[in-house]
Amino acid sequence: MRYLSTRGHPERRRFCEILLEGLAPDGGLYLPEHYPQVDAATLATWRDLSYPELAFELLSLYIDDIPAADLKAICAKTYTAEIFGTAEIVPLRELEDGVYLEALSNGPTLAFKDMAMQLLGNLFEYELGRRGEELNILGATSGDTGSAAEYAMRGKKGVRVFMTSPDGRMSPFQQAQMFSLQDPNIHNLALRGVFDDCQDIVKAVSNDLDFKRRYRIGTVNSINWARLVAQVVYYFAGYFQATADDTKQVSFTVPSGNFGNVCAGHVARMMGLPIRTLVVATNENDVLDEFFRTGVYRVRSAADTHETSSPSMDISKASNFERFVFDLVGRDASKTRALFEGELGKAGRIDLSADPVFAQAAGRFGFASSRSTHADRLATIRDTDKRFAMLIDTHTADGLKAAREHLAPGVPMIVLETALPIKFAETIVEALGHGPDRPARFEGIEALPRRVVQLPATAEAVKAYIAQHCA
Numbered sequence: 001m002r003y004l005s006t007r008g009h010p011e012r013r014r015f016c017e018i019l020l021e022g023l024a025p026d027g028g029l030y031l032p033e034h035y036p037q038v039d040a041a042t043l044a045t046w047r048d049l050s051y052p053e054l055a056f057e058l059l060s061l062y063i064d065d066i067p068a069a070d071l072k073a074i075c076a077k078t079y080t081a082e083i084f085g086t087a088e089i090v091p092l093r094e095l096e097d098g099v100y101l102e103a104l105s106n107g108p109t110l111a112f113k114d115m116a117m118q119l120l121g122n123l124f125e126y127e128l129g130r131r132g133e134e135l136n137i138l139g140a141t142s143g144d145t146g147s148a149a150e151y152a153m154r155g156k157k158g159v160r161v162f163m164t165s166p167d168g169r170m171s172p173f174q175q176a177q178m179f180s181l182q183d184p185n186i187h188n189l190a191l192r193g194v195f196d197d198c199q200d201i202v203k204a205v206s207n208d209l210d211f212k213r214r215y216r217i218g219t220v221n222s223i224n225w226a227r228l229v230a231q232v233v234y235y236f237a238g239y240f241q242a243t244a245d246d247t248k249q250v251s252f253t254v255p256s257g258n259f260g261n262v263c264a265g266h267v268a269r270m271m272g273l274p275i276r277t278l279v280v281a282t283n284e285n286d287v288l289d290e291f292f293r294t295g296v297y298r299v300r301s302a303a304d305t306h307e308t309s310s311p312s313m314d315i316s317k318a319s320n321f322e323r324f325v326f327d328l329v330g331r332d333a334s335k336t337r338a339l340f341e342g343e344l345g346k347a348g349r350i351d352l353s354a355d356p357v358f359a360q361a362a363g364r365f366g367f368a369s370s371r372s373t374h375a376d377r378l379a380t381i382r383d384t385d386k387r388f389a390m391l392i393d394t395h396t397a398d399g400l401k402a403a404r405e406h407l408a409p410g411v412p413m414i415v416l417e418t419a420l421p422i423k424f425a426e427t428i429v430e431a432l433g434h435g436p437d438r439p440a441r442f443e444g445i446e447a448l449p450r451r452v453v454q455l456p457a458t459a460e461a462v463k464a465y466i467a468q469h470c471a
């Protein structure tokens with residue numbers, strides 16, 4: 001399998017080459033040259049596999065530069081009951097007739113990002129070891145991504161993590177999760193600024209090509225193809241749990257921000273998994289809902305990006321969206337480049353409302369969307385608690401509300417549960433009058449010793465810190 005850029009760069013790369021990279025050289029995103037097809041006969045042979053076996057079969061279709069035995073061992077080491085809580089890894093629960101919740105958030109940091117990041121940590125260690133290289137991961141986080149990256153990379157040989165976050169602005173639980181890590185290869189940098197400052201500083205440091213090369217700076221952001229392909233696996237695992245035979249259709253609803261999770265669903269559907277509808281659920285930050293309703297993709301300004309009670313979906317633009325648009329316009333790279341470089345660069349928006357391809361988004365590609373508000377989240381959390389004695393988090397609540405707006409008779413609807421309620425306890429208290437139970441392993445983490453340094457919000461301060469700790 002070779003990988004191409006959505007903007008038409010002529011070079012074709014292999015999996016391990018793009019593993020450690022971010023964007024393609026022309027600013028595009030990497031995608032496989034084609035989607036391997038999985039028919040009903042293959043599905044039947046995959047149905048009874050364990051999660052790590054299924055991951056191996058699926059990843060093998062996309063990775064041909066890691067020997068099979070090694071890839072198998074990496075999958076077996078990543079997806080264990082010890083790390084993800086159950087042997088199923090992503091157990092499915094029926095909530096009401098035909099509506100299911102697929103649990104993706106029982107990994108180390110209690111959000112679905114662990115599903116991909118844990119694999120990435122093992123792939124990085126493997127590939128860096130093979131090359132005899134080191135990598136310093138620099139990132140910015142307001143919560144879930146940073147902790148998932150740190151728990152995936154802790155103790156990994158050849159990898160250091162420098163994670164910036166806005167000082168004092170993450171929830172107490174999120175701060176405790178990250179700052180209590182004592183591994184010497186994990187560095188928490190609390191910057192005296194807001195999240196946007198952190199992001200700007202990471203960009204500034206990465207744009208200093210001399211510094212970047214000298215200190216081997218890399219990222220683990222959501223456009224990484226390895227993260228995306230790891231997420232395709234749980235669409236198959238969810239399908240097998242919700243169906244008894246391999247021709248039946250199901251639908252998925254996906255709480256969405258950067259379009260990474262639902263893009264993995266799109267890939268699963270393109271491979272032939274019988275998915276009828278992919279419902280994109282957004283909160284008040286409805287860039288994506290607006291596109292699927294109107295054909296206009298309008299990036300928001302910082303001032304126009306709301307702070308909501310499902311904060312991991314508070315985005316102003318959806319960084320993986322270009323991958324879907326590339327497929328939507330018939331894999332036409334020059335058209336994709338004109339849209340994302342030209343139109344989006346100039347006008348801050350892409351308008352496909354008058355383009356005949358827009359109808360294909362709902363048609364051939366099966367997308368639908370819905371948006372929710374804070375009041376919707378409270379109502380859904382309350383209702384789910386009352387009728388099913390089940391506690392769901394705010395992002396999953398956005399999903400469940402959207403799912404109910406797109407049910408079709410006889411088609412199971414699988415809602416992806418993207419975090420556990422303990423991460424967003426404040427809103428649970430607001431909805432129910434009491435907080436969620438805390439998993440035993442997180443009891444008292446706020447009192448643990450902390451490993452974090454406070455720095456001014458400048459690129460110079462961050463560079464100096466990295467230089468000092470890379471010797």
Ligand SMILES: *Cc1c(COP(=O)(O)O)cnc(C)c1O
Pocket residue numbers: 111112113144145222255256257258259260261262312313395418419
């Ligand atoms: C990251 C995240 C999302 C959004 O996922 P995308 O892949 O960015 O669309 C939704 N819910 C939770 C809890 C998250 O951490």
